[in-house]
Amino acid sequence: MNALDLLLKRVSSPVLDEPAPTAEQLDLIYRAALRAPDHGGLRPYRFLQIEGDGREKLGQVFVDAARAEQADISEQEVQKLLNAPLRAPLIIVAIASLQPHPKVPAVEQQLAAGCAAHGILLAAFAQGVDAIWRSGAMAFNSQVMTRLGLEANEQIIGFIYLGKARKHRVVPCPQPGEFVQKWGRR
Numbered sequence: 587m588n589a590l591d592l593l594l595k596r597v598s599s600p601v602l603d604e605p606a607p608t609a610e611q612l613d614l615i616y617r618a619a620l621r622a623p624d625h626g627g628l629r630p631y632r633f634l635q636i637e638g639d640g641r642e643k644l645g646q647v648f649v650d651a652a653r654a655e656q657a658d659i660s661e662q663e664v665q666k667l668l669n670a671p672l673r674a675p676l677i678i679v680a681i682a683s684l685q686p687h688p689k690v691p692a693v694e695q696q697l698a699a700g701c702a703a704h705g706i707l708l709a710a711f712a713q714g715v716d717a718i719w720r721s722g723a724m725a726f727n728s729q730v731m732t733r734l735g736l737e738a739n740e741q742i743i744g745f746i747y748l749g750k751a752r753k754h755r756v757v758p759c760p761q762p763g764e765f766v767q768k769w770g771r772r
C-alpha cells in the first residue's frame with residue numbers, strides 16, 4: 587500500500603477478532619509510533635501492551651474503578667466493563683508522560699503522544715492489522731491510571747484495540763473545502 591492510499595483509506599474497525607498482531611508487526615507499529623513529530627525530542631509517551639488474560643485483569647480493573655465511584659453498579663454494567671477489553675486480542679494503552687520543559691508545554695507533549703497513537707493506527711493498517719482508538723470514562727479514571735502504574739505526570743491518551751476485522755467499513759472521504767479557508771492573500 588502506498589503512503590497516500592494508507593492516509594486516505596485507513597479506517598477504524600470496532601469489531602476485532604484474532605489474530606493479534608505478530609511480534610514483527612508490533613515492532614514496526616512501535617517504530618512508527620516513535621517517529622511521531624516531537625518538539626524537543628522528549629518522546630513524551632510510553633505504551634502498555636495488554637493481551638491474553640491481561641485483558642481480563644484490565645476488565646477487573648475497570649469494574650473495581652467503577653465500583654469505587656458507585657458501589658451499586660448494575661450487573662449489566664459489570665459485564666460491559668469486563669467484556670470491554672475482550673473486544674480485541676491485543677490492546678496498546680498509549681500514555682502521555684508529560685515532562686517539565688521551558689519551551690514545550692503539556693499540550694504539545696499530549697499532541698506528540700496523540701501523533702504516536704496515530705502512527706500505531708497507520709502502521710497497523712499498512713500491515714493488514716485492524717484497529718480502533720478508544721477512550722471512554724475509564725481512560726480518565728484515576729484508579730485505572732494508578733492500577734496501570736501511571737505516575738502523577740502521566741495520562742492515558744487512548745486504548746488502541748488491535749486485531750482482524752471481519753470487514754472494513756466503507757467511509758466516504760470528506761471534502762476538504764469546508765475545513766480549509768485561505769487567509770491573507772490580496
Ligand SMILES: Cc1cc2nc3c(=O)[nH]c(=O)nc-3n(C[C@H](O)[C@H](O)[C@H](O)COP(=O)(O)O)c2cc1C
Pocket residue numbers: 596597598599718719720721722743744757
Ligand atoms: C482521542 C480519541 C478517542 C476516541 N475514543 C473513542 C471511543 O471511546 N469510542 C469510539 O467508538 N470511538 C472513539 N474514537 C473514534 C474512533 O477511534 C474512530 O476514529 C472513529 O470511529 C472514526 O472512524 P475512522 O477512524 O474510521 O474514521 C476516538 C478517537 C480519538 C482520536
